[in-house]
């Protein structure tokens with residue numbers, strides 16, 4: 132049996148069900164575990180703390196699959212984790228308000244490195260750790276069985292994190308089971324419909340994590356001229372328009388994303404002449420609007436992840452401050468800024484500080500109207516605070 136023995140005083144976090152064992156916490160490894168192999172994780176007195184999957188080249192050397200002095204996880208155990216996670220989303224099918232939601236949210240659902248999103252019958256999986264890859268076939272079979280009316284399982288494991296795990300990134304997309312999905316899967320959130328490209332879209336195709344924030348943005352959008360920065364396929368802009376925004380400018384650097392935003396607006400009969408699509412760099416376009424004296428009643432800033440690691444945080448902080456400062460200056464009196472950070476390395480406190488400093492430099496005062504976070508189908512395990520990655524602030528300019 133392969134064993135990982137932890138250093139004294141470094142067993143606290145695993146004992147408290149934190150799912151990551153860093154290389155520095157390990158005293159010794161017994162046996163010769165290969166990539167993704169199961170290891171028994173024990174404290175220095177030989178007491179088993181649980182079982183995890185071994186990642187020989189990663190800083191996160193073991194990701195836990197089971198806690199306590201239990202039997203080694205097998206296929207039935209992993210299938211059980213999948214069906215439990217799917218079962219926790221049962222209300223999404225019952226309520227029927229949307230047919231696009233996350234079924235498995237990695238560590239916080241007890242399945243490190245496993246993400247599964249559901250789009251109208253299809254499951255799209257993203258396996259980013261050695262252990263996740265090892266259990267791939269079991270996961271796929273479990274989804275085909277556990278997901279009501281599952282039509283197919285599609286792989287989108289083309290994620291950068293795999294290289295850090297020593298896993299191949301090539302050849303990680305394509306059908307794994309069931310039927311091929313159509314070119315675009317149509318999903319809806321309440322009355323708004325979106326087309327999702329699960330083959331080439333970002334992540335698994337759509338930003339499901341912003342579902343609740345889209346509704347919040349809509350609740351402040353009535354009668355507003357809205358600028359939706361980093362719009363991707365238009366989500367916030369469509370939610371704003373459906374809620375009564377007068378006009379929406381969809382801004383993104385990606386032409387294919389804007390093309391899909393336009394198709395979504397047509398599908399929903401939402402925009403017509405009230406929508407404008409601008410293919411440009413947000414950093415440049417906001418400066419151009421400033422120079423033109425252009426103003427908006429509402430601005431959404433939902434940039435891509437500027438920081439992957441703590442090391443990139445300084446540069447990321449400058450990027451966030453820059454766009455927030457520019458956007459704050461473009462707001463009409465009483466205007467609303469909905470601003471987000473999806474960098475896990477940036478804490479809620481640091482994001483507040485960045486926005487506070489941006490407001491100071493913009494010489495304007497703001498109120499926090501509300502905060503948002505990743506939607507409920509992207510839960511955060513209490514034992515794993517790192518699971519909170521998406522933070523939002525909805526601010527009103529009061530001067």
Ligand code: SAH
Pocket residue numbers: 333337338341360361362363364365366367382383384385388411412413414433434435
């Ligand atoms: N708000 C979107 C998700 C944003 S994802 C939603 O709710 O669906 C980030 C988007 O930023 C991507 O579409 C990407 O093309 C775009 N992007 C990245 N860098 C950019 C830049 N410098 N200027 C404009 N758009 C950029």
